[in-house]
Amino acid sequence: MRFLDHQASPAEIRRHGEALGTIFDIWALRTGDRWRHEAVIRGLCQTAYLGDHTAICRILGRYKMYVDTRDVGVASHLMLDGYWEMWNTETIIRLVKPGMTVLDVGAHCGYFSVLLADLVGPTGKLLSFEPNPPMAELLRRSVAVNGFDGRTTVHEIALGQERGTATLEVPKNEPKNAHVVQGKGGPGTVEVPLRRADEIPGALDADFIKIDAEGAEQAIWTGLNDILARNRPLTILLEFAAVRYADPAGFLNQILSHGFNLAEVDLVGGVQGRSPADVLNASPHDDQMLLLTRG
Structure with a gap:
C-alpha cells in the first residue's frame, strides 16, 4: 500500500481514499445495485455529537x-444511514454536470446542496435557498466544512411570485415540512424575506433547478418567469402533490406550456415517462x- 505525503494533490487523495474503500465513489450511483450502494454508504456513516442538539x-x-439531532424527519436518516431519498440522489448525479x-x-x-456543489465543480455555481433560519445556518456550515463555499451562495429567504415577507410555519422536530402560511403567525412561525427567483443575481443562467417547497411550488414557478422565458436548455426537479393546488390541472398545463418533456422519478423504477393524465390520476396526496426537461 502506498501512503500519500502532504504534497499529494486533492485528486490523488480522492483516488487513494476510494481505492481503500474509505471514500465512497458517488459516480457508482449512476448505475448498478442501489441496495448494495446503500449498504456501503451505511457502513461508512459516522456521527459525532457536538452538543446543543447539533451533530x-x-x-x-x-x-x-x-x-x-431533534430533526426526526431527515437528520435521523443521515446520522444512521448517511443518505436520503436515494432515487432522487441517483437522478441528480446523472443529470448535473x-x-x-x-x-x-x-x-x-x-443534503442535496452539498452534493450539487460537488457536481457543478469549481467552474459551476450553486444558489441554495432555505428560509428557516436554524436550517440555513446548518446549511452554511455544511457547505463551508466541505470546501464548497466559494461556489455556493446560501440565500436565507423564501421564494414566491412577489417581493415582500412570508410567514413560515415550522413543525416541531420536522423542519423539512416547514411551509408558508397565510395570515399572521403564531407559535412555531417565523417571518422571512420573500423574493422572486428570477430577481436573484445569477439565477437567470440556471441549467438545473430542484424545487421542494411543501405547497409553495406554484408561486415559486410564477417567480421563475424570466428564467423560463429565456428558452434555454433547462432541467427542473419539482415535487408535485395535487392536493396542494386549487387547480392542479391548470398548474400542470402552466408548467408544460414552457416546452418541457414530462417524467417522474419513481421510488423503485427511477426516471419514468409520464403523461399529464398519469400525474393527475395519481393519488392527490402523493x-x-x-422531472421536467427541455433543450
Whole structure:
C-alpha cells in the first residue's frame, strides 16, 4: 500500500481514499445495485455529537454534514444511514454536470446542496435557498466544512411570485415540512424575506433547478418567469402533490406550456415517462417528483 505525503494533490487523495474503500465513489450511483450502494454508504456513516442538539455526520460516504439531532424527519436518516431519498440522489448525479448553474429551492440542512456543489465543480455555481433560519445556518456550515463555499451562495429567504415577507410555519422536530402560511403567525412561525427567483443575481443562467417547497411550488414557478422565458436548455426537479393546488390541472398545463418533456422519478423504477393524465390520476396526496426537461 502506498501512503500519500502532504504534497499529494486533492485528486490523488480522492483516488487513494476510494481505492481503500474509505471514500465512497458517488459516480457508482449512476448505475448498478442501489441496495448494495446503500449498504456501503451505511457502513461508512459516522456521527459525532457536538452538543446543543447539533451533530456532524458523514453522508454519501464522503461529505460532512451538520444536523439538528431533534430533526426526526431527515437528520435521523443521515446520522444512521448517511443518505436520503436515494432515487432522487441517483437522478441528480446523472443529470448535473461540471460548470452548471444550479438552484436548490428548499435546501433544508443541505443534503442535496452539498452534493450539487460537488457536481457543478469549481467552474459551476450553486444558489441554495432555505428560509428557516436554524436550517440555513446548518446549511452554511455544511457547505463551508466541505470546501464548497466559494461556489455556493446560501440565500436565507423564501421564494414566491412577489417581493415582500412570508410567514413560515415550522413543525416541531420536522423542519423539512416547514411551509408558508397565510395570515399572521403564531407559535412555531417565523417571518422571512420573500423574493422572486428570477430577481436573484445569477439565477437567470440556471441549467438545473430542484424545487421542494411543501405547497409553495406554484408561486415559486410564477417567480421563475424570466428564467423560463429565456428558452434555454433547462432541467427542473419539482415535487408535485395535487392536493396542494386549487387547480392542479391548470398548474400542470402552466408548467408544460414552457416546452418541457414530462417524467417522474419513481421510488423503485427511477426516471419514468409520464403523461399529464398519469400525474393527475395519481393519488392527490402523493408527492410526485416530476422531472421536467427541455433543450
